[in-house]
Structures are given as C-alpha cells and as structure tokens.
Amino acid sequence: MEHARMAGSRPWRATGVxxxxxxxxxxxxxxxxxxxxxxxxxxxxxxxxxxELWLTNSGTSPVKLQVRVFRWVQQDGKEQLLPxxxxxxxxxxxxxxxxxxxxxxxxxxxxxxxxxxQYYRLIVDEVPDLATRSEGMQFVLRYSIPVFVQPGAGGxxxxxxxxxxxxxxxxxxxxxxxxxxxxxxxIADLALGSPERPRIxxxxxxxxxxxxxxxxxxxxxxxxxxxxxxxxxxxxGESEQTSLPPPPAR
Numbered sequence: 001m002e003h004a005r006m007a008g009s010r011p012w013r014a015t016g017v018x019x020x021x022x023x024x025x026x027x028x029x030x031x032x033x034x035x036x037x038x039x040x041x042x043x044x045x046x047x048x049x050x051x052e053l054w055l056t057n058s059g060t061s062p063v064k065l066q067v068r069v070f071r072w073v074q075q076d077g078k079e080q081l082l083p084x085x086x087x088x089x090x091x092x093x094x095x096x097x098x099x100x101x102x103x104x105x106x107x108x109x110x111x112x113x114x115x116x117x118q119y120y121r122l123i124v125d126e127v128p129d130l131a132t133r134s135e136g137m138q139f140v141l142r143y144s145i146p147v148f149v150q151p152g153a154g155g156x157x158x159x160x161x162x163x164x165x166x167x168x169x170x171x172x173x174x175x176x177x178x179x180x181x182x183x184x185x186x187i188a189d190l191a192l193g194s195p196e197r198p199r200i201x202x203x204x205x206x207x208x209x210x211x212x213x214x215x216x217x218x219x220x221x222x223x224x225x226x227x228x229x230x231x232x233x234x235x236x237g238e239s240e241q242t243s244l245p246p247p248p249a250r
Contacts, residue, residue, distance in 0.1 A: 034059035035096075035126055037143045042106060042122070046113035046152035053089075053104040053145065055124065057096035064095045064127040067104055072119040072146070074213040085109055087120050087147065106147060113152025117183055119210055120147040146208065148184065159185035161209065163231040163244035165219075172218045175202075175231065178247060179209040186236045190219075192229040195241040206233070 036056040044051050057063050067089040070081035088107045096102055106122060126140040150157070160181030168174040179185055187206040191198030201219050209215045232241040 035063055035065070035124075035141045035143070037124055037145065039145075041145060042147045044106075044108065044147070044149045046150050047111065048108075049111060050105050050107040051147070053106060053122065053124075055094075055096060055102045055104060057098055057100050060098050062095055062097050064129065065093070065102075066125045066127055067092050067094075068123045068125075069106065069147070070121050070123065072121045072210075074210050074215060077214060077216045081121055081123075084120065086118070087122075089122060108149070114149055115153060116151045117157065117211065118149040118151075119184065120149070121145065122147050155182075157181075157183040159183050159209070159211070159235065161185055161235070161244050162247040163233075164246050165229065165231070166216065168216060168218055170218075174216050174218045175206075176214060176216045177209050177244065178214040179211055182211050184211065184236075185209045188234045188237075189241070190231070190233045191241060192231060194230055195232050195243055198232050198241050 034057065036058055038054050038056070042051040042053065055065060069084060069087040069089050071084040071086065073080045073082060086109055088109060090105050090107065091102075094102050104124075122143075122145040124141075124143040124145070126142070128140050158181050159179050161177060161179055163175055163177045166174050166176045175190060177185075177187060186208050188204060189198075189200055190202040190206050191200045193199045202217070206217055207215060231244045233244060234240070235242050
C-alpha cells in the first residue's frame with residue numbers, strides 16, 4: 001500500500017501500486033473488498049498497439065470498478081495527471097463477482113511510433129457501493145499503474161541520475177533526485193553509504209523520476225551527515241545498489 005486518502009480529496013502521490021481510499025458512511029461497521037491487479041506496470045513497444053491488464057476480485061463480495069488513463073507528467077517536483085486520448089482502457093467500467101477475473105485492454109489511439117518515451121498512469125478505482133452500505137466506513141482501493149510507451153527511434157535509453165540531501169520546505173530532511181537522461185528511473189531502497197555497505201534509509205519503492213525532471217522526497221532519518229554520506233539506490237528493479245552522484249556544481 002502506498003498511502004490513504006479520504007474519498008473526494010486531491011488524488012495520490014504517483015509512486016507505486018495501490019492506494020487505500022476511505023469512503024465515510026458512518027462509524028458503525030467496516031467493510032473491505034479484495035482487489036488484485038497484474039501486472040503492476042505496463043511497457044508498450046514502439047509499434048505495439050495494446051497491452052493487457054488483469055483485474056481479480058479475490059474477495060467474497062462483488063466489486064464495481066472504474067478504469068481511466070491519464071498522461072503522467074512531473075513539474076516543479078510534483079506529480080500531475082492530465083486528460084489524454086492517446087490511450088484508451090476497455091472496458092472502462094465493470095462489476096466483478098467474487099472470484100471473477102476481467103481482462104482490460106490498454107489500447108493506443110495512434111499506430112505511429114512516438115519520437116520519445118511517453119508516460120501514462122492507468123487508474124483503477126473500486127467504486128463505493130453507497131446503495132447497499134448505508135452505515136459504517138467502507139475501504140476501497142485505488143491502483144495506479146505506470147504505463148510506458150517506448151520510442152521508435154534507435155539509440156540507447158537510460159536514465160542519468162544525480163542526487164543530494166536537502167532540507168524540505170516543511171523542515172524535514174529529504175533527498176532530491178534529478179534525471180538528465182532520456183528514460184525514466186524507478187528508485188527503490190534508497191541508502192546512504194557505499195554500495196558495498198549501504199544503510200537503507202527508505203526501504204522499498206521511493207518513486208519515479210521522469211527525464212528532465214527533479215523530484216524530492218522526505219527521509220525519516222533525523223541526523224544526516226550531508227558532507228560524507230554517499231547516496232545509492234536500486235534502479236528499475238535491479239538487485240544491486242547504484243551510486244547516485246551529486247549534481248554538477250553551478
């Protein structure tokens with residue numbers, strides 16, 4: 001799980017897979033549905049017209065779902081979801097019975113290969129059943145699936161990262177990661193110290209940095225030696241730590 005939000009509030013921080021959404025219907029009872037999504041990210045090749053996503057209701061009650069696609073951008077260190085017609089998800093609405101699976105096709109509207117990598121988010125929302133759950137608090141899930149469309153031009157695609165420890169606007173310690181490469185970077189297991197003896201300060205998925213962007217995240221560690229700590233992380237699912245050098249001097 002990534003984090004929770006109240007139904008009707010501003011959407012999510014776009015770093016991972018599932019979000020927990022609370023639908024307030026009262027205080028007397030709690031209900032939950034079990035929804036699973038696979039895979040947790042989609043890669044479409046330059047001329048691939050469609051990808052596939054499987055939704056599974058492993059609970060004991062039916063679940064209503066809404067599937068939408070947004071263009072995914074990063075600006076000023078923040079995630080944004082913008083309307084798009086470049087990708088279509090079908091079917092966009094469905095109801096899954098207990099134990100049922102549903103195939104969702106993610107289809108490109110244009111057959112031509114893009115000139116550069118393209119980035120989208122496929123949002124799968126469990127729709128609260130207000131008609132049958134008139135009391136209590138209902139827990140519903142939101143899955144945010146990254147979708148990457150690869151470019152048709154030749155050449156190597158790779159992120160080029162730099163990182164530094166910073167003080168965030170709210171006073172917390174944080175890390176700033178910039179990407180000057182031509183491909184996205186998924187960052188996990190952020191650590192301080194050498195790649196051989198890393199001290200993990202953020203286990204698991206931290207987030208993504210798209211090309212040409214700079215992202216910032218808080219770190220829970222309270223005392224950080226900004227002069228000596230080397231920053232490393234696991235990139236794009238790799239098993240080994242990779243050094244993230246400091247940004248070039250201005």
